[in-house]
Amino acid sequence: MTLKIGHLGPTGTYSEAAALAYARAKLAGVESCLQPYPNIAQTLKAVAAKEVALAIVPVENSIEGGVTMTADTIWQLVASLQIQQAIVLPIHHALVSVAEDLSHIETVYSHPQALSQCQLWLQQHLPQAVRIADNSTTAALATLAANPQAAAISSVRAANLYQLPVLVRSINDYPDNQTKFWAISLQPTLAGNRTSVAFSLRSNTPGGLVTALGFFANRGLNLSRVESRPSKRSLGDYLFFIDIETDRYNCRQLKSALADLDAYAETVKNFGSYDTTIIEVL
């Protein structure tokens, strides 16, 4: 049986590269096929609806931070999505265009995160170009061959796939740019060195967040990430996404910390425990 893996498309995105890296590292011998989706929310909904067995979605970037659509969607979906693996990818953005040189470029297309990750470079080298926010870094590539006034911020790999020239390499503002992806499915995950949980608090609990985080800290469990997102109920009302460092030695402490959180918080979603694969070269 072929395993279907959903990712943000069209072909050539960093999400697709992460999906290929995941299949290579973790699904050796399993026949798999990739299924692109037009945006991150639809990719996650495809897992919930069992259209695909697995989805690969970006979670956070080392420069621009959390991918808000991923956090907001996994919180909102009723299905209990579970993280199977984290995949960390090095990001090297390139300016892709058939233009002869930068002076001809009037518009630059990419995903908002990629545009942000190259904002200083764009300000310096293409101050007059209009920046167009696409759903992905590759959405515009199919139209670039016919448009010498346009460019896209994408990867060298994507440029090769679309047979387009790379005009400038390595245009990220910070050379050490990485993105973390999650491989998500409906299968429960129980073991791994990282556990991800999201929760909302009953409103107006004084010291509420510190109390909630204390359930973990007081048991010697370290938090490697805390991110807040608006609950969308009112200004100042948040959800919290936390990653907890875990291993087989402290799973009893984790269980009791989670039980305390369950009793204290309004809603808790446990996205499971998983390991991280770091990809050095694509």
Next chain:
Amino acid sequence: MTLKIGHLGPTGTYSEAAALAYARAKLAGVESCLQPYPNIAQTLKAVAAKEVALAIVPVENSIEGGVTMTADTIWQLVASLQIQQAIVLPIHHALVSVAEDLSHIETVYSHPQALSQCQLWLQQHLPQAVRIADNSTTAALATLAANPQAAAISSVRAANLYQLPVLVRSINDYPDNQTKFWAISLQPTLAGNRTSVAFSLRSNTPGGLVTALGFFANRGLNLSRVESRPSKRSLGDYLFFIDIETDRYNCRQLKSALADLDAYAETVKNFGSYDTTIIEVL
């Protein structure tokens, strides 16, 4: 002497509306003039460079969350920017266009936050339209009169200023949409019911964030907001922005909590203590 107030331009932005509301509420009798800037970073840099006495910048929205450019810039600037006041504005987005109806619209311009705040509406009513991320909600308005295939997400106030028709009112996905702005200057602020601080931790401190937040919680000081941003050093390394509820009864506790944080954290920036003005109707 005329007080210069910088804000994200061009004229008509929500930042300008917040600046006008601030001047009305807090600068009665003071002659002031508004100075638009092309992006948020330049607005804040203008205060640091004393080009303007005050800047009004968006901080967070009740639906889309933190405005990352504001957080990243006030952290990076060497000048000690101080928050004088928070201003909360109701946000009612409108679709502005000279098009006869929605079927003619091929592109929609706005600030990325506004595009995100209307993403469900756009998906449903303008699924084929290209979304263009501008530096502000009003950057495209000057060109709309000549372009019946284009629309902008902006306010009714901005449409009136540019003498453009409002095609659809109230297109935000969540009707209860508010944005908080900060009025920022170089003048030290010492009193108010909210205190904003940002800090980075020495790397690999286990339980570091909980320890840092505990300095406040253990003294009965409530945190109304915790937001993490990448330090841009490496994936998993963060800065934290916190808002502390304060009043004249607990300023001694605040002082000692901040002293503990100063000793414990790597870098601490105190943006001052201030009150909040809530604007009901623009």
